[in-house]
Amino acid sequence: MKAYQELSREELISVHEELLKEYDAWKEKDLTLNMARGKPSSAQLDLTNDIMTVLGHDDYYSEDGTDLRNYGILDGICEAKKLMGDVMDAKPSQTIVFGNSSLKIMFDTVSRAYTFGILGSTPWCKLDQVKFLCPVPGYDRHFGITAQFGIEMIPIPMDENGPDMDLVEEYVNNDEAVKGIWCVPKYSNPTGIVYSEETVKRFAALKPAAKDFRIYWDNAYALHHLYPDIDVDIPNILEECEKAGNPDMVYQFASTSKITFPGAGIAAMSASEANIEEVKYRLSWQTIGYDKINELRHVRYFKNVEGLSTHLKKHADIMRPKFEATLELLDKELSDLKIARWTRPLGGYFISFDAMEGCAKKIVAKCKEAGVTMTEAGATFPYGLDPKDSNIRIAPTFPPLNEIVTAVSLFITCVKLVSVEKLLEE
Amino acid sequence: MKAYQELSREELISVHEELLKEYDAWKEKDLTLNMARGKPSSAQLDLTNDIMTVLGHDDYYSEDGTDLRNYGILDGICEAKKLMGDVMDAKPSQTIVFGNSSLKIMFDTVSRAYTFGILGSTPWCKLDQVKFLCPVPGYDRHFGITAQFGIEMIPIPMDENGPDMDLVEEYVNNDEAVKGIWCVPKYSNPTGIVYSEETVKRFAALKPAAKDFRIYWDNAYALHHLYPDIDVDIPNILEECEKAGNPDMVYQFASTSKITFPGAGIAAMSASEANIEEVKYRLSWQTIGYDKINELRHVRYFKNVEGLSTHLKKHADIMRPKFEATLELLDKELSDLKIARWTRPLGGYFISFDAMEGCAKKIVAKCKEAGVTMTEAGATFPYGLDPKDSNIRIAPTFPPLNEIVTAVSLFITCVKLVSVEKLLEE
Numbered sequence: 001m002k003a004y005q006e007l008s009r010e011e012l013i014s015v016h017e018e019l020l021k022e023y024d025a026w027k028e029k030d031l032t033l034n035m036a037r038g039k040p041s042s043a044q045l046d047l048t049n050d051i052m053t054v055l056g057h058d059d060y061y062s063e064d065g066t067d068l069r070n071y072g073i074l075d076g077i078c079e080a081k082k083l084m085g086d087v088m089d090a091k092p093s094q095t096i097v098f099g100n101s102s103l104k105i106m107f108d109t110v111s112r113a114y115t116f117g118i119l120g121s122t123p124w125c126k127l128d129q130v131k132f133l134c135p136v137p138g139y140d141r142h143f144g145i146t147a148q149f150g151i152e153m154i155p156i157p158m159d160e161n162g163p164d165m166d167l168v169e170e171y172v173n174n175d176e177a178v179k180g181i182w183c184v185p186k187y188s189n190p191t192g193i194v195y196s197e198e199t200v201k202r203f204a205a206l207k208p209a210a211k212d213f214r215i216y217w218d219n220a221y222a223l224h225h226l227y228p229d230i231d232v233d234i235p236n237i238l239e240e241c242e243k244a245g246n247p248d249m250v251y252q253f254a255s256t257s258k259i260t261f262p263g264a265g266i267a268a269m270s271a272s273e274a275n276i277e278e279v280k281y282r283l284s285w286q287t288i289g290y291d292k293i294n295e296l297r298h299v300r301y302f303k304n305v306e307g308l309s310t311h312l313k314k315h316a317d318i319m320r321p322k323f324e325a326t327l328e329l330l331d332k333e334l335s336d337l338k339i340a341r342w343t344r345p346l347g348g349y350f351i352s353f354d355a356m357e358g359c360a361k362k363i364v365a366k367c368k369e370a371g372v373t374m375t376e377a378g379a380t381f382p383y384g385l386d387p388k389d390s391n392i393r394i395a396p397t398f399p400p401l402n403e404i405v406t407a408v409s410l411f412i413t414c415v416k417l418v419s420v421e422k423l424l425e426e
Numbered sequence: 427m428k429a430y431q432e433l434s435r436e437e438l439i440s441v442h443e444e445l446l447k448e449y450d451a452w453k454e455k456d457l458t459l460n461m462a463r464g465k466p467s468s469a470q471l472d473l474t475n476d477i478m479t480v481l482g483h484d485d486y487y488s489e490d491g492t493d494l495r496n497y498g499i500l501d502g503i504c505e506a507k508k509l510m511g512d513v514m515d516a517k518p519s520q521t522i523v524f525g526n527s528s529l530k531i532m533f534d535t536v537s538r539a540y541t542f543g544i545l546g547s548t549p550w551c552k553l554d555q556v557k558f559l560c561p562v563p564g565y566d567r568h569f570g571i572t573a574q575f576g577i578e579m580i581p582i583p584m585d586e587n588g589p590d591m592d593l594v595e596e597y598v599n600n601d602e603a604v605k606g607i608w609c610v611p612k613y614s615n616p617t618g619i620v621y622s623e624e625t626v627k628r629f630a631a632l633k634p635a636a637k638d639f640r641i642y643w644d645n646a647y648a649l650h651h652l653y654p655d656i657d658v659d660i661p662n663i664l665e666e667c668e669k670a671g672n673p674d675m676v677y678q679f680a681s682t683s684k685i686t687f688p689g690a691g692i693a694a695m696s697a698s699e700a701n702i703e704e705v706k707y708r709l710s711w712q713t714i715g716y717d718k719i720n721e722l723r724h725v726r727y728f729k730n731v732e733g734l735s736t737h738l739k740k741h742a743d744i745m746r747p748k749f750e751a752t753l754e755l756l757d758k759e760l761s762d763l764k765i766a767r768w769t770r771p772l773g774g775y776f777i778s779f780d781a782m783e784g785c786a787k788k789i790v791a792k793c794k795e796a797g798v799t800m801t802e803a804g805a806t807f808p809y810g811l812d813p814k815d816s817n818i819r820i821a822p823t824f825p826p827l828n829e830i831v832t833a834v835s836l837f838i839t840c841v842k843l844v845s846v847e848k849l850l851e852e
Contacts, residue, residue: 037497045495049483052719057475069471069687071463099525100717107712111537115551115575125541125551141711148711149541262497264719285567285574286533291526291717293478293690 003338004416004423012424019417023370026410031371033407038189038349039398040258043318047311048260051301059300060293068292075280080266080295086305087222087254089236090270096279099290102255102267106216107145109251109269112282113179113212114149119248119278121212124149124179133171133181135163137352137380137391139189142182142218146382153382156181158188162195165202176209180216185234187221190380190393191352192345194232204240206249215241215250221348222254223305226320228313232346238270247272256298258349259308259315266291266298319397322404326351326396329405333412339419342394351394352380359418360389366414372407429764430842430849438850445843449796452836457797459833464615464775465824466684469744473737474686477727485726486719494718501706506692506721512731513648513680515662516696522705525716528681528693532642533571535677535695538708539605539638540575545674545704547638550575550605559597559607561589563778563806563817565615568608568644572808579808582607584614588621591628602635606642611660613647616806616819617778618771620658630666632675641667643678647774649731650684652746654739658772664696673698682724684775685734685741692717692724745823748830752777752822755831759838765845768820777820778806785844786815792840798833 007015060069062077075081076097085095098105114130117123124130132146136155146153154171156163162185171178183203185195195203203215217237225232241249248271256265269279302308327344330353334340342353355363360377367374375393378384394411396404433441486495488503501507502523511521524531543549550556558572562581572579580597582589588611597604609629611621621629629641643663651658667675674697682691695705728734753770756779760766768779781789786803793800801819804810820837822830 039497042493042496045493048495049486052481052483052485053479055478057478059478060475067468067471069474069690070468071465071683071688073689101713101715104713111541114541115537123551125549144711148708257497261495261719263499263715264495264717282574285570287527287530289527289689291690291720293687294717294720 001336003336004419005338009424012420016417016420016424019413019420022413023366023417026370026413029371031406031410033371033399033403034373035395035399035407036373036375037398038258038395040262040315041318041398041400043400044315045261047314051260051297054301055293055297060296062292062296068296071288073289073292074283074287076268076290077292077295077299079299083299083302083305083308084254084266084268085270087308088219088252088268088270090238090252093273094238094276095268095270096276096283097266097268097290097295100257100263100265100267102218102220102253102257103141105253105267105269106142106218109216109279110145110149112279116282118212118214119274124151127177129177130179131175131177133163133168133178134382135181135183135188136382137190137393138182139184139218140375140379142216143382146182155382158191158193160193162188162193162199165199169202169206172209172213173207174209178208179210179212180214182216182218184218184220185237186219186232187224187345187348189220189348190350192343192348192350194346195234197235200235200237201240204237204244204246204249206246208249213249217250217252219252219254220258223309223312224258224315224349225312225347226316226323227346228309228316230346238272242272248274251275256308259312260298260301264294266295322396322401323351325401325405326394326408329408329412334415337416337419340415349395349397351396353392353394354390355392355415356419356422357388357390359415359422360386360392362418363411363414364392366418367411370410370414372410374411427762429762430845431764435850438846442843442846442850445839445846448839449792449843452796452839455797457832457836459797459825459829460799461821461825461833462799462801463824464684464821466688466741467744467824467826469826470741471687473740477686477723480727481719481723486722488722494722497714499715499718500709500713502694502716503718503721503725505725509725509728509731509734510680510692510694511696513734514645514678514694514696516664516678519699520664520702521694521696522702522709523692523694523716523721526683526689526691526693528644528646528679528683529567531679531693531695532568532644535642535705536571536575538705542708544638544640545700550577553603555603556605557601557603559589559594559604560808561607561609561614562808563616563812563819564608565610565644566801566805568642569808572608581808584617584619586619588614588619588625591625595628595632598635598639599633600635604634605636605638606640608642608644610644610646611663612645612658613650613771613774615646615774616776618769618774618776620772621660623661626661626663627666630663630670630672630675632672634675639675641676643676645678645680646684648680649735649738650741650775651738651773652742652749653772654735654742656772664698668698674700677701682734685738686724686727690720692721748822748827749777751827751831752820752834755834755838760841763842763845766841775821775823777822779818779820780816781818781841782845782848783814783816785841785848786812786818788844789837789840790818792844793837796836796840798836800837
């Protein structure tokens with residue numbers, strides 16, 4: 001196949017006609033497929049079904065003898081703090097276990113800063129301007145949180161090592177209004193990028209102009225390897241920050257949402273003891289405690305972080321063929337055409353796809369029209385505004401493999417069609 | 427026994443000597459008992475143990491066929507909205523089911539108003555002054571929430587029909603800074619008072635100066651009767667507000683914390699459709715959903731609101747003897763002395779005790795010194811300030827009956843001792 005850019009106008013017109021026919025054939029199939037969200041498949045969920053019965057009706061004591069059925073224990077049972085701390089490379093004393101959603105923890109963390117400030121700093125609601133750095137493409141729900149609080153979001157380009165650290169340093173070290181940065185350091189959403197050692201160390205060595213600047217380190221995919229045998233590790237951000245003299249500069253988040261059941265898992269936060277003390281103080285006015293029985297359920301089921309890793313290997317066995325089938329189709333159908341590029345993640349839930357400029361919205365609309373829902377184009381950028389209208393997040397996890405193949409094939413037709421139309425317009 | 431006020435100084439001195447001996451004898455017993463919090467006892471928790479195994483490992487579909495193990499369903503599964511709606515006399519469309527803690531819902535509701543405003547009104551963080559009415563004695567954790575947000579709290583006296591409604595009307599209808607009132611309408615914490623029909627109707631008929639005034643109707647003990655055969659019912663606040671032309675004026679809260687397991691229950695909110703829509707919109711930025719598996723667990727276990735009521739009768743059978751033993755001791759030992767009065771609740775978790783003015787703190791301290799922890803004196807008032815230093819909350823639920831008898835007996839000794847000392851000082 002020749003690259004589309006190299007085709008003559010006549011050739012393009014003829015390709016366009018063929019693609020229109022192909023697209024119409026797709027539409028006649030009356031598909032209803034959804035590739036929009038990073039959801040585990042039913043087969044993945046089936047792996048965990050036994051967790052529902054792991055607690056016998058008389059199994060409700062923690063290892064320190066506390067009756068976990070009653071009120072109390074604000075910050076998580078000791079076993080769960082160990083388990084979730086190990087996920088994040090944090091000590092139990094640096095860890096709080098919450099309810100079911102790390103997104104909610106992140107929202108609440110921003111909300112606390114907005115209302116109460118951080119370790120004595122002015123609450124953000126009393127400031128004229130608060131800014132967050134947003135590596136792009138990134139996670140739409142992160143940007144949704146900062147948008148709700150009226151926080152100005154500044155896009156930071158990413159490369160294969162993580163965010164552009166020159167730019168991050170320039171903003172963080174000079175602008176006191178910059179109070180945070182959203183990070184998914186491992187298998188980043190949606191690129192799958194793993195931050196390099198240098199990137200992590202440069203993060204830890206930041207010299208923030210704002211005392212209440214924090215790195216919001218969403219380690220959502222800490223253990224979510226597609227290729228468990230490939231060593232993908234990043235330095236411990238808590239330790240690095242401490243070594244660099246910035247012990248309080250990071251809040252780290254994780255959850256079991258994509259390990260057990262989304263919605264019925266447990267989520268956790270880790271940070272310096274000073275940060276954790278403050279969060280616990282604020283929490284003490286909000287709740288008497290989270291669901292300790294569900295914490296115990298997770299501990300009984302997995303025992304320890306190795307148990308989680310073993311379990312996730314089974315997830316990987318289900319997900320890997322879907323990622324590989326998607327990449328194979330993209331490679332085969334699009335590599336030669338020079339109209340797009342995409343990432344090859346070793347973990348996480350997404351592939352990031354960049355179409356020709358100005359094409360993403362049209363591609364997603366074409367998919368939708370033919371029955372395949374993709375993540376909204378632009379969603380991976382603050383305010384939903386992708387300046388190049390180029391990035392599309394592919395989530396090849398939820399549908400079964402055969403449906404993934406169908407959906408990606410249709411997607412490819414749409415990419416080609418919209419690209420040719422763009423070239424014809426030029 | 428003669429009333430202490432009628433005793434001569436000599437008689438008082440002699441009574442004092444006896445009481446000191448009695449108190450010293452208590453101290454020698456080295457007690458460690460806790461009557462501080464409204465916690466269910468282990469025997470109550472045992473009633474629900476089977477809920478842990480009620481969901482088989484393949485029981486995870488809602489009645490509409492949704493796989494509840496995966497992401498989605500922000501506002502609660504349909505069966506749980508029906509169940510918790512019925513607890514609050516609300517339609518499912520007026521109901522959101524959340525996670526485990528109604529306190530957290532209330533905190534978040536205040537937090538949303540502070541940050542985002544209510545239905546288009548100015549966010550409270552942008553106002554110079556926000557006030558809440560606080561019926562007293564009341565629930566310390568309510569006051570804790572408003573205190574955290576810097577909201578000025580105005581105490582409102584209660585009588586056997588509920589808050590002083592003349593005062594409530596005067597504040598709410600004339601002062602635009604008054605944005606809310608904390609209410610526990612049924613078996614009020616700590617008095618056990620049930621709001622009268624007239625009180626509820628006067629609430630519904632308020633004409634608030636502030637458009638964003640809301641009644642924070644914490645129906646924590648809706649079904650928590652100590653005497654299930656005695657008909658204790660109050661008008662449906664949602665309906666009454668609607669009838670009075672104030673459909674949006676109330677947020678109602680409830681939970682299963684004191685029905686199943688505190689911490690591992692489900693909590694809910696009900697309000698007008700307009701309020702619910704707004705809350706759901708805000709929630710949509712915070713979380714993808716709450717623990718739907720735990721919602722299903724509750725639905726399977728109880729089936730419907732009648733199931734909850736039947737279950738609570740078993741709770742009542744355990745709690746009633748503790749309340750009755752406490753009241754019997756108070757009656758026997760203190761009635762004639764005219765140094766205190768107390769409530770006789772038909773439900774809920776507390777007895778409210780009023781000592782002579784200036785005695786509450788000393789009584790609680792004396793109890794503590796002898797090994798019995800009571801709720802901090804003052805806790806039932808905003809800012810922890812009981813102007814008369816008179817009110818003490820008795821929570822006769824957590825310890826077993828024999829320990830309750832011991833703790834209350836010691837408490838009575840302390841009440842007598844501190845009262846006599848006060849009279850001797852006069």
